[in-house]
Amino acid sequence: MVTFNDAVADLLGVDGFSPLVEFIVGIVGASIVVSVMLTIIGISAVWLKRKWNARLGDRIAVNRIGPAGLMVMPADALKLFSKEVVVPEDVDRIGYKLAPMLAAATVLAAFAFIPFGSGLQIADPETGLIFALAFASLSAVPVVMAGYSSKNKYSFLGFEREVAQAIAYEIPLVVSALAVVPLVAVFADTSAPLRMSNVVTAQQGPLLGVTGLPIPNWFIFAQPVAAVLFFVSILAEFSRNPFDLPEAGSELVAGYLTEYGGVNFVLLFLAEFAAIYFGGALFTALFLGGGSGPVLPAVVWFLGKTFVFYLVVQWFRATIPRVRIDQLLEFGWKYLLELTFLNLLLTAGILWVVL
């Protein structure tokens, strides 16, 4: 696996770029990734979410503007961007305005570490996984900023919940992700198992062949427990149902989003959806073999898997009720934390015995 810059260099038949060209090519790569993600997010947030949820609830949803309501996307975008930006009088203006930008920026920056496959990866540092998880954790900061600076009690309660939740699920998230690292070291035979491209490379071969049909060496098969734990943690980390307490529509009106409108709201909203995709991308890279798959190019497989993750998250939204804050924390601290550590130790133990 190579980064975007290497891929471009390969394509042009040059050995390397000067620092300036490196920078420019990097920017181009980042723009491609961001555009692709924004397009997907735009489609999902405005149109697919409605259609899919409607399908689950026996409804029809948008069908008036354009074929199958598809034109609702430009219409909504136009509506949202032309709305007046109302800043409430008593808010902390700096925090209030910075939070949406920070929210969108952090989560989009995090995509730099994702190995989309087909050479589409902006950065591939040796500690890529840790970087990616750190960016995931960073998503709590803008929520806190938004909630605290809004000077609204609902926002306040929302960000308080976010803090409690982020702390409780941070460790399980990281530890469950780390459970794949020893496997990476073994399968990819590398001394840099935290490098995201290595994580994907390790999952390319067959795990074992059953009657000629090879089961791919995706870590969801090698590490099923870690996959489930990681999935739960990522839902909680990004406040998706059933852990959507910081927003909690029926209790806190809109939680930390209560005081936001216009383009500021759009940015926060976008960050939320981007976070789902980022979670999906992490899950795909760690447990679903990244872009591995037959026939189609790797990047298509990768985005397809991320898409399925998104649909599953939305399916949860329609069918699973929100947990209460005490239940959420109890589950996080009492069960998830212990289980993830147990799983990590077991993995290490088994590998130690086997090897």
Added chain:
Amino acid sequence: MSVVTRRHEELHETIEDELPDAILDFDEHHNAPAVVANPSRVDDVVRILKQNGYNHLSSVSAVEYDNRYESVYHLRRITDDREDFDEINVVAPADPDEPAVETVSDVFKGANWHEREAYDLMGIRYDNHPDMRRILLPETWKGHPLRDEYDVDQPQYTTLEAHANPIEERYEVENDAALDTMFLNIGPHHPATHGVLHLKTVLDGEVVVDVDPDIGYLHRCEEYLCERLDYKYQIMPYPDRWDYVSAGMLNEMAYARCIEDLAEIDVPEYAQVIRVLAQELSRIAAHMLAVGTFALDIYGELNVIFMYAFKDREIVQEMLEDLSGQRLMFNYLRLGGVAYDLPEPRDEWFGKIRGFLDDLPGKMDEYRSLLEGNELLRKRAEGTGILEPETAKEYGCTGPVLRGSGVGYDVREVDPYGYYDELDWDVVTYDGCDNLSRVLVRLGEVEESARLVEQCVDILESWDGDREIQSRVPRSITPPAETENYTAVEGAKGELGIHIVSDGTEKPHRFKIRSPCFSNLAVFSELAEGEYLADMIATLGSLDLVFGEVDR
């Protein structure tokens, strides 16, 4: 001599023996005997009656006369034995200039809100009342609007300060620990309040320390309006506007029952069957909505339970539309019958109903698996919002809320009206006392209603007699002067009672609506305190409040 009559005579003696100076007189109301009590001793009289088994205070109604005010208490006896059902009224006449009556809120906690309402609208003071504030109108309101002397044209000012919160101060000065609490206004515009409820909430972290429901945002003077309209036609459209989410038929029946009883109007059997059919369809629609919105409160998203419930409600709604020509404001019942015969072609309509009834068991299984089979939902709904049966009776809770606490009080069963006695059905109770039980009661009642509907359809399909939809009703209905009647029907939310006082004209002198939601909301603070914020919202959803009915 029947059991009830004998009991009344014994009671008569007991009260006279124990409280000779508290009793002024004995009177006879249309629905039950009345004890006229000394206004300063009325609490003792009610207490004696409570000790003698009258354990349910339906309503407190204030009436104005030329020479006095009256505070009328309607008491009922709820036991497991249907034959044992009985009513008694207590009347406390009060001075016309400075009307004051001793409070009974220390006997029945539910009287607290009813007395506040009587004070608010009629200006009767209740001595020793723990919380003698206005309840429907703002604190700064001038005058008491149901009084004859009330000047509707006088300007009223409601300042913002009027809404400054009394609880906040109390909590901030009482002790240091209370300083950590946060005061939160939930509503009047909030997604979970199902309308316009304002909950003044004090939170300690996420735990509710104190909650004071503030109502009256949807007060539309329904009682005042009904007192200025004639019995025969003009009042009937208004009941549809009390519990406006598809329970209109049940509300109309509440009014129809009270006035038909008072004016002795007969209803032909054919019309009675149609009435039951209409009412039970209404109940199905209303309960479907209740189940759906409860799920909405727990999920906070447009979830499948809500959507399925709404879809099924829509089917029922269409049948009601076929029947009455209206979706929500039916105005279908008439005194002495109903407005129209069944829609033609009848077979097609019956086919529609039968189709729905055939599908229903499968749908109910699905609801049950969605509600009961969902581990997370059980975790949220089980063991939260605990309402002990004793507390529920104390506050005058009725309907699915009371039946979810294991008390099988259903007006249709204990005090049958219309055609219910001829039909075969059961009262649904669950004794979990929690949010889930209350919702499961509603699901069970949908099934029972479906049974009733099926029987009605059977009867109507094979009906070969005269299809008389209305009896002959006099041109103007004038119940005798100085008579009064309190009757109730089982509305979608519980005992929906009407208290009419006649003055011999064709308009009521006093028209009091006993709303089940009002009493069910009164108990809310008991349920919510000590719960988590999220559970408080779920509890609010499980009480199934409709603010058109709370505020009237």
